[in-house]
Structures are given as C-alpha cells and as structure tokens.
Amino acid sequence: MGLFHKKTVILLVAVLTVFLLVGLQAQGKYKFVFMEEFITTVLAPVQSIVSNVGFNFRKVGLSTGELMTAYRDNQALRAENEEIRQNNLNVAEIMAENVRLRAMLDYKKVANQFDFVTAAVVGRDLGTWNSTITINRGTADGITKDMPVVTSQGLVGNVVNVYTHVAKVQLILDARSAVGTLVQRPESRVAAIVEGSSATPLSPRMVNIARDADIIKTDKLITSGFGGIYPKGLLIGEVVDVVNEEGGLLKYASIKPAVDFDRLEEVLVIARSREPISTLPPTTPVPSAAPGKAGIPSPGAGR
Amino acid sequence: MKNLIWMGVIVATVILQSTLLPLIAIKGTCPDMLLIIVVSYALLSGREKGVGMGFFAGLLQDLAFGSIFGTNTISKLATGYIFGLAERKVFKEHVLLPVAATAVATVFNGLVMFMVLFMLGYKADIVSTFMNNVVPLVGYNVIIAIPVHHIVYRLTAFTSE
Numbered sequence: 001m002g003l004f005h006k007k008t009v010i011l012l013v014a015v016l017t018v019f020l021l022v023g024l025q026a027q028g029k030y031k032f033v034f035m036e037e038f039i040t041t042v043l044a045p046v047q048s049i050v051s052n053v054g055f056n057f058r059k060v061g062l063s064t065g066e067l068m069t070a071y072r073d074n075q076a077l078r079a080e081n082e083e084i085r086q087n088n089l090n091v092a093e094i095m096a097e098n099v100r101l102r103a104m105l106d107y108k109k110v111a112n113q114f115d116f117v118t119a120a121v122v123g124r125d126l127g128t129w130n131s132t133i134t135i136n137r138g139t140a141d142g143i144t145k146d147m148p149v150v151t152s153q154g155l156v157g158n159v160v161n162v163y164t165h166v167a168k169v170q171l172i173l174d175a176r177s178a179v180g181t182l183v184q185r186p187e188s189r190v191a192a193i194v195e196g197s198s199a200t201p202l203s204p205r206m207v208n209i210a211r212d213a214d215i216i217k218t219d220k221l222i223t224s225g226f227g228g229i230y231p232k233g234l235l236i237g238e239v240v241d242v243v244n245e246e247g248g249l250l251k252y253a254s255i256k257p258a259v260d261f262d263r264l265e266e267v268l269v270i271a272r273s274r275e276p277i278s279t280l281p282p283t284t285p286v287p288s289a290a291p292g293k294a295g296i297p298s299p300g301a302g303r
Numbered sequence: 304m305k306n307l308i309w310m311g312v313i314v315a316t317v318i319l320q321s322t323l324l325p326l327i328a329i330k331g332t333c334p335d336m337l338l339i340i341v342v343s344y345a346l347l348s349g350r351e352k353g354v355g356m357g358f359f360a361g362l363l364q365d366l367a368f369g370s371i372f373g374t375n376t377i378s379k380l381a382t383g384y385i386f387g388l389a390e391r392k393v394f395k396e397h398v399l400l401p402v403a404a405t406a407v408a409t410v411f412n413g414l415v416m417f418m419v420l421f422m423l424g425y426k427a428d429i430v431s432t433f434m435n436n437v438v439p440l441v442g443y444n445v446i447i448a449i450p451v452h453h454i455v456y457r458l459t460a461f462t463s464e
Binding site: 007011014015018019021022023035036039040043046047050051053054055057058122123124125130131132134173175176198199200201202261262 | 314317318319320321322323325326328330331332351354358363366367368371372373374376377380384419423425428431432435436
C-alpha cells in the first residue's frame with residue numbers, strides 16, 4: 001500500500017510539473033531551448049536519412065503512376081507549348097523594348113531581390129493544432145529566426161526556432177501563424193490577414209474582411225509586407241470560397257495555398273531581401289556627364 | 304534492458320511519425336502511431352507502465368516537433384492512464400481490442416488536447432475541428448492499429464520474459 005501511495009504521489013507531481021511548465025511556456029516566460037535543441041539536433045540526421053528513403057520510394061511510385069497518363073499529358077503539353085511559343089515571341093519583343101526604355105531612363109540593372117539559402121525538409125509534424133517542418137540548415141548557414149521560407153511556387157512559412165544545423169519552420173497552415181496579405185487584382189487590393197485554421201488543416205483563411213470588400217473566387221493573394229517578417233509580393237494562394245461570418249459584419253475567404261504542402265521536399269529560406277527601389281540610381285538629372293558618374297553613387301548595386 | 308528497448312521503440316516511432324507517415328497523409332491527416340503504441344502498451348501492461356509510456360512518448364513528440372508544449376504530453380499521459388485501468392478487464396488476444404480501443408483513444412486524446420488548448424487560451428472552433436480532424440483520424444488510426452497492436456503484443460511478451 002505504501003508503494004502505491006508513493007507512485008500516486010510521483011504521478012501527481014509529474015502532472016502538476018507539466019501543467020506548470022505548460023503555463024509558463026504559454027506566457028512566454030520560459031522556453032525549453034536546451035531540451036528542444038538537443039532532441040531536434042540528435043534526431044535530424046536520422047530523420048534526414050529516413051525522409052530521403054521515403055521520398056525516393058514515393059518518386060518511384062509517382063513515376064510509375066505517371067507512365068499511365070504520359071500520352072494525354074504529352075498532347076496537352078504540345079498544345080501548351082505552341083501557345084507558349086507565341087507568348088515567348090511577344091515577351092522577347094517586350095523585353096527588347098524594356099531594355100531600350102531602361103537605357104533611355106538610365107536605370108541600373110536591378111539586382112536580384114532576394115538572397116536564398118536552399119534547405120532540405122528532414123521532418124514534419126502534421127498535427128491537428130500545429131504544422132511545422134524541420135529543415136537541415138541553421139545558424140551555421142546564416143539562418144536566423146523570423147526569416148521567410150518559400151518555394152518556387154509561393155510562400156511556405158517562417159523560421160520559428162533555429163539551432164546550429166537545424167531549424168524549425170512554422171507553415172502558414174499552422175493555427176498560430178498569421179500573414180499580412182493583399183489581393184493581387186489591381187482594382188481590389190483588399191488587405192487582410194491569412195491565418196491557419198485548425199478546422200480545415202490544408203486551407204488557411206483570410207479573416208476579418210469587411211462584408212462589402214471586393215474579393216471574389218479565383219483572386220490571387222500576395223503578401224502585403226506589413227508586419228515586417230514577409231517581404232511584399234510573395235504568392236500565397238488562390239481564394240476558393242468566400243463565406244459570410246455569423247454576426248453580419250465580416251466575412252472570410254478560404255484559400256488554396258500555392259505551395260503543395262503534401263509534397264514539400266526542398267525549400268528556400270530568404271536570408272536577405274532588398275527593396276528593388278533602393279538599387280536604382282538617384283534620380284538627379286545628369287544628361288551629359290552620365291557615363292562617367294554612373295558607377296559612383298551606388299557601388300553595391302550592380303552585383 | 305526492457306526500458307531501453309521501449310525507449311528505442313518510442314524514438315524510432317517519433318522518427319517514423321515525422322518522416323514516412325506524412326507521405327501517406329490524406330488531406331493533411333496522418334495516423335498517430337505513437338498514440339496507438341501508448342494505447343496498446345497500456346492495455347497490455349497496466350496503468351503504471353501505461354502512464355510512463357504516455358508521458359515519455361508525448362514529451363518526446365512535443366520536444367521533437369516544436370508543437371505547443373505540453374499538449375501531447377498531457378493528452379498521451381491521460382490516455383495511457385485510462386487505458387491502463389482497463390488492463391484486467393479485456394481479452395488481450397481479441398482482434399477487435401486494438402480497433403475499438405484505438406477508436407475510443409483517438410477521440411479521448413483529441414478531447415484532452417482540446418481541453419489543454421482551451422485552458423491555454425487558444426481559440427478553436429471545436430465542432431468543425433472535430434469533424435475535419437478527429438473523425439478522419441479515427442478511421443486512419445484504426446486501420447494501422449491492428450498491425451501495430453500485434454507488434455506491441457509480441458514485444459510485450461518478449462520483454463516480460
């Protein structure tokens with residue numbers, strides 16, 4: 001009987017300790033930096049190997065499946081190719097025009113807007129309440145907290161925890177994540193916040209939009225740059241549904257993310273983003289002396 | 304030695320859970336293999352061991368995934384305890400045991416998790432969250448519960464020799 005009591009006490013103490021730690025953590029007073037770092041760092045290499053095996057298996061599976069639809073895809077791609085060829089001609093024309101106009105205005109070549117660090121996804125947690133991924137880059141590769149993470153398709157999320165060789169990325173699907181967004185359509189430009197939704201794990205919501213705001217299905221959403229974490233202009237996704245909220249004042253929009261979160265293998269971390277404007281030369285009217293002075297005002301811009 | 308084996312099992316499952324299982328996710332729901340192991344182990348070994356298993360499995364999951372700390376720890380600990388209580392009341396060889404237990408455990412686990420989050424002040428729409436997450440999760444968990452329970456059954460027999 002004495003033994004039983006001892007065990008009950010231990011159990012109670014453990015439960016209370018966890019509750020206490022949970023409470024402290026929720027208020028942001030204490031974080032398990034060391035434990036989390038230790039466990040994440042130890043698990044990451046193993047996760048990396050196992051993920052690779054998994055990705056390879058899926059690749060085999062997918063390519064086998066794709067054999068079946070290869071003919072139809074081929075036809076569709078041929079048709080698309082024709083169209084793109086046409087467009088390409090136009091684009092070449094426009095680019096040539098762009099170059100001429102640029103030269104006329106004496107613009108510098110605009111440097112690339114972002115500096116990327118490529119990272120592989122080694123693990124992910126698909127929970128009901130949280131969506132995070134673990135990537136194999138950390139402080140040693142120049143990653144810091146709050147850096148935005150993207151793929152070529154669009155916005156993925158931002159770095160929330162960073163250790164020496166590992167970092168954790170909170171996806172925009174996570175219920176705790178919030179991204180300032182803008183409707184891309186020129187006549188709308190409605191700004192609101194996109195939040196992850198625990199009710200629909202794969203489609204976040206653009207919330208708190210006024211009932212009469214101009215937003216429709218198929219609208220594309222981009223980041224607005226408000227809030228400082230995400231630079232402006234990253235694609236988030238497409239509106240698939242607009243729902244009036246109960247209460248009568250607001251509505252929200254369900255979004256299909258541009259990124260395929262089920263197939264996330266490699267991501268790009270934006271280590272540095274530059275405002276495209278800042279790379280332009282100062283607009284002092286120097287019509288005759290331009291060739292000699294052009295390189296002086298902004299030496300770093302031509303990279 | 305026994306404890307080492309089970310520690311290894313938990314660590315291996317956490318790794319599987321974060322790497323291979325998301326590959327078979329359907330609409331963002333992937334089976335919670337750790338929960339099934341906790342339930343099976345608790346049913347076969349009693350509440351004291353069940354609590355310990357739930358505690359460590361949940362803790363490791365919370366620390367490894369950067370989820371909201373404590374949600375998995377508390378919900379898995381509670382699940383381990385409740386199913387440990389049923390140890391002497393069930394037929395351990397019956398094939399329906401893992402199926403029924405996992406279905407109940409998934410719902411129970413979801414409810415405890417929701418309670419913890421509610422106490423921490425996270426907002427959530429419980430009805431739609433439940434319909435969209437927990438219900439499909441029950442189906443998915445039940446499918447893999449049978450083989451997982453079988454493995455845990457063998458391993459329990461092996462470690463208690």
